Amino acid sequence: MQDRPLLARQPILDSNKAIYAYELLCRPIPDASEAWQDAHGNSATTEVVIGALHEIGMALVTGGRPAFVNFTADFLSIDLPLSPDEMVIELLEHIPATDKNINAVTRLKQQGFRIAVDDFTGDEAQATWLKYADIVKVDLPALGSPDNAGAVRKKFHREGLLWLAEKVETHEEFEHCKAAGYDLFQGYFFSKPVILFGRRTPDSHLAVMQLLGALNQEEADFDDIVDTVRRDPQLSYRLLQMANSPQVNHGAPITTLQRAATALGLSRIRNWANLLALGKLSDKPAVLQQQALFRGYLMQSLSAGTDTMEPDTAFTLGLFSLLDAMLDMPIDEVCARVNLPKELTQAITENAGVYGQHLKALMQWEKGAADTIDWASLEVTPSELEASIEQAIHTVSQQSGDLGL
Numbered sequence: 288m289q290d291r292p293l294l295a296r297q298p299i300l301d302s303n304k305a306i307y308a309y310e311l312l313c314r315p316i317p318d319a320s321e322a323w324q325d326a327h328g329n330s331a332t333t334e335v336v337i338g339a340l341h342e343i344g345m346a347l348v349t350g351g352r353p354a355f356v357n358f359t360a361d362f363l364s365i366d367l368p369l370s371p372d373e374m375v376i377e378l379l380e381h382i383p384a385t386d387k388n389i390n391a392v393t394r395l396k397q398q399g400f401r402i403a404v405d406d407f408t409g410d411e412a413q414a415t416w417l418k419y420a421d422i423v424k425v426d427l428p429a430l431g432s433p434d435n436a437g438a439v440r441k442k443f444h445r446e447g448l449l450w451l452a453e454k455v456e457t458h459e460e461f462e463h464c465k466a467a468g469y470d471l472f473q474g475y476f477f478s479k480p481v482i483l484f485g486r487r488t489p490d491s492h493l494a495v496m497q498l499l500g501a502l503n504q505e506e507a508d509f510d511d512i513v514d515t516v517r518r519d520p521q522l523s524y525r526l527l528q529m530a531n532s533p534q535v536n537h538g539a540p541i542t543t544l545q546r547a548a549t550a551l552g553l554s555r556i557r558n559w560a561n562l563l564a565l566g567k568l569s570d571k572p573a574v575l576q577q578q579a580l581f582r583g584y585l586m587q588s589l590s591a592g593t594d595t596m597e598p599d600t601a602f603t604l605g606l607f608s609l610l611d612a613m614l615d616m617p618i619d620e621v622c623a624r625v626n627l628p629k630e631l632t633q634a635i636t637e638n639a640g641v642y643g644q645h646l647k648a649l650m651q652w653e654k655g656a657a658d659t660i661d662w663a664s665l666e667v668t669p670s671e672l673e674a675s676i677e678q679a680i681h682t683v684s685q686q687s688g689d690l691g692l
Contacts, residue, residue, distance in 0.1 A: 295655045296348060299355065299451065299473045302465050304572035308375065310355040310473065311348065312655050349373075350684055355403060358382075363391035371399030375422065380406040384415040392419050406453070409439045422449045422471070433460050437467030444468070475654075477572050478612045498522065512556065513548045520579040520606050520613050526551070527603070528624055540628050543599035577683055578653075579609040584682045585649055586642075588675035593666040595641045600631070604642050605649070608635050641666070648672065 296309040348354070355375045360382050376395060382388060392402060396419065403422035407413060408429045417423065423443070430436055440450050452464040455474035464472065498515045501508070516522045523544055530547035531540055541547050548556060586605030590596035607627075611618040622632040634643035644664045651660050652672070662669065 295652060295657065297473060297655065298477075298574045298578075299471055300477060300572070300574060301471060302469075304477055304574065306350070306352060306574050306577075307471055308353040308355055309349045310377075312357075348680065353401070357405065360388055363388060363395065371401065375401045375403050377403045377405040377424070378416055378420075380404075380410075380413055382416075384412070389419070392416075403451070407439070409442065414443060417443055417445075417448070420448065422451055424451045424453050424473075425469075427452050427454050427460060427464070427474075433463045436464050436469065440468055477575055478578065478609060509548065509553070512553070513544055516548070517544050517583070517602070517606070518580065520576060520583075520610055523603070523606055524610055524613070524621065526556070529555075542603055542628060542631060543597075544603065545599060575609065575612055579606050579613065581679050581683045582606065582608055582646075582649060585675055585679035586645060588678050589645050589649075589667055589672070592671055592675075593641070595666065596645070601642065601645075604631055604634055604646060608646055608650075652676070 295312045297312065298306050299308040299310060301307045353375050354369075354373060355377050357377045357379055359379060363376075363382075364387075376392075378392070396402060401421040402416075402419055403424055404413065404416045404420045405424050406426045406429070407417075407423050408426055425436055425439060427433065427436060430439065436452060444450070449470045450468065451471035451473060452460075452469045453473045455461050455464060455472050455476045457476055460474075461472055461476045498512070501512050501515050516526055526544060526547050527541060530536060530550045535550055541550060582605035583602045584605070586596075587598045587602040590598045590601035607621065608618075610621045619632070619636050622635060627635075630640055631642065633639040634646060637643060638647035644661070645667070648660045648665055651657060657669075660669075665672075667675070
């Protein structure tokens with residue numbers, strides 16, 4: 288049986304970096320050209336809707352948040368199997384504002400669907416759609432300069448219209464667009480570290496409180512404590528760092544949370560958690576923690592189908608791959624502080640070795656570039672990766688509910 292395309296999702300955040308929605312994308316990533324969209328656009332949208340609705344489940348894919356989906360002109364006239372609360376319809380930039388298309392969009396709006404104009408750069412022909420739009424997605428790189436983002440919004444804004452900056456890659460771009468009046472943001476700025484000087488890395492307040500709750504049970508369950516720690520990337524990092532300190536570990540580096548907790552013991556972990564609770568606590572954006580957890584569980588799931596990757600180590604690797612953003616320090620420094628073995632350090636920093644190749648494939652999928660994955664270097668097939676992705680999404684969805692993310 289031929290492997291079917293992989294469904295990808297990209298978070299859309301509000302100005303507080305909370306998840307507002309997800310854009311669902313078909314795999315391989317669509318070409319931006321009108322010719323590609325004419326030839327493949329309908330099948331791409333079909334794959335996304337069917338994949339999310341039937342293969343995985345829309346509620347699980349988006350966590351109950353709206354799904355942004357690219358629509359071709361043909362799809363505008365199709366009766367949708369989703370409610371307006373579940374979907375935002377993105378009008379691709381090449382769709383002309385003909386009478387037929389305008390009537391179709393008007394009908395969708397009457398049904399309660401929100402309309403987003405995709406890849407807007409100020410083109411006057413595309414601006415015809417703005418009177419029907421609820422959201423405008425501005426292609427930041429296509430404007431040439433972030434300064435132009437404010438000018439485009441100022442020229443075309445009207446009351447009630449939400450402005451979304453696409454392909455925001457840095458915190459500087461995020462802050463610039465936010466100051467220019469943008470409401471929503473899409474890109475990888477949230478996972479890029481902001482370098483801080485002279486400040487202690489904050490710990491997750493909620494995760495520390497849950498850890499203390501588990502530790503203070505009359506009969507503390509060791510597995511529950513380890514499970515609580517592994518849900519939070521920063522706590523996991525600190526636990527491994529402490530377990531690999533010269534005062535605790537005199538042998539080979541400890542690379543799994545289970546071994547780290549065993550080496551430390553409940554009493555030392557309890558004292559450590561109490562110390563964290565007394566310190567200054569704050570939270571990183573929930574989407575960053577979710578992404579780190581997703582990588583951990585996906586790597587763990589992928590390892591089950593190989594003879595060369597150990598599940599707990601694979602989980603740690605996936606979880607730690609975003610610690611540069613969580614801890615606001617270079618990733619090689621993070622690895623050094625935890626005393627990770629050379630193999631795992633190179634896997635995270637260089638995508639070297641079997642762990643690194645699978646981590647690289649994971650990140651290519653996240654960026655919507657599954658068609659660039661070097662399958663020959665992996666021990667999994669596209670369908671096995673998709674199954675692992677579904678399993679990881681399901682696990683993170685359950686855990687995020689428990690954590691209140």
